[in-house]
Amino acid sequence: MSRLQLRLGLVLVALVAVMALVSVFWTPFDALYNTSFPRLRPPEWPNVLGTDRLGRDVFSRLLVGAQSCLVVGVISVGIATLLGVPAGIVTAQLPKAASEVVMRATDVAQAFPALLLAILLAGVFGGGTVTAMVAIGLAAVPQFIRIARAGALSVLASDYVLAARSCGSSRLTIARTHVLPNIAPLVGVQASVTFAMAILAEAALSYLGLGTQPPTPSWGSMLKDAQSVWYGSPLQAVWPGIAIALAVLGFNLLGDGLRDLLDPKLREVT
Secondary structure: HHHHHHHHHHHHHHHHHHHHHHHHOOOOOOOOOOOOOOOOOOEOOEEEEOOOOOOEEEHHHHOOOOHHHHHHHHHHHHHHHHHHHHHHHHHHHHHHHHHHHHHHHHHHHOOOOOOHHHHHHHHHHOOOOOHHHHHHHHHHHHHHHHHHHHHHHHHOOOOHHHHHHOOOOOHHHHHHHHHHHHHHHHHHHHHHHHHHHHHEEEEEEEEEEEEEEEOOOOOHHHHHHHHOOOOOOOHHHHHHHHHHHHHHHHHHHHHHHHHHOOOOOOOOOO
């Protein structure tokens, strides 16, 4: 079952990546500006998914929207990883009292919603893709701290780390040569799950007008545009909704499959 999840997740993630890559070089029609097509045209050739309320090709906008999805996911997960993993490793090497203080602060930070943080940042710096990426990345940092600290504590209690300490290895050397390679699978699984969360958060922020700004397409802003024509043309909301659902499902399945594959305790015995 775990390998089926992994394969299905890889297929869905690859589909999103192909959409984004193809849209860099080619789209059937201009995804940003109006065309000569009628507004709210139903799915028919040459507009295979129809047109939106401004006469733009929906399929072209879905392809370009995949770029925003992946860029926001990659940058936000990168921010969370670069800040959270080193902090988690350092926290694991602190004295118990200091480590507990850091973890309680992490609990408080984890209770702070990403959407609220994005609203605060948008009020200071203005809404946009950069604001969304920073807000989502900072909101995910506590999760990476917890994952990295838990994995580091397990590694630091092992015999080979005790042997390295007895040989005079510094904490930095132990972290670089022993801790980081052993917790990399845990971090990879968390990154995949966080990527799915980032896609949802970016869609929500774009829907609220705090994410990717028009005329650049994003799946969240497409849902927002579809709201005003829902009763007359419900398919306008169906297509970006399906795209978001498949992308989130793909990264979640990928994370679950990697967890089952890399964790010996969860690996199926065949």
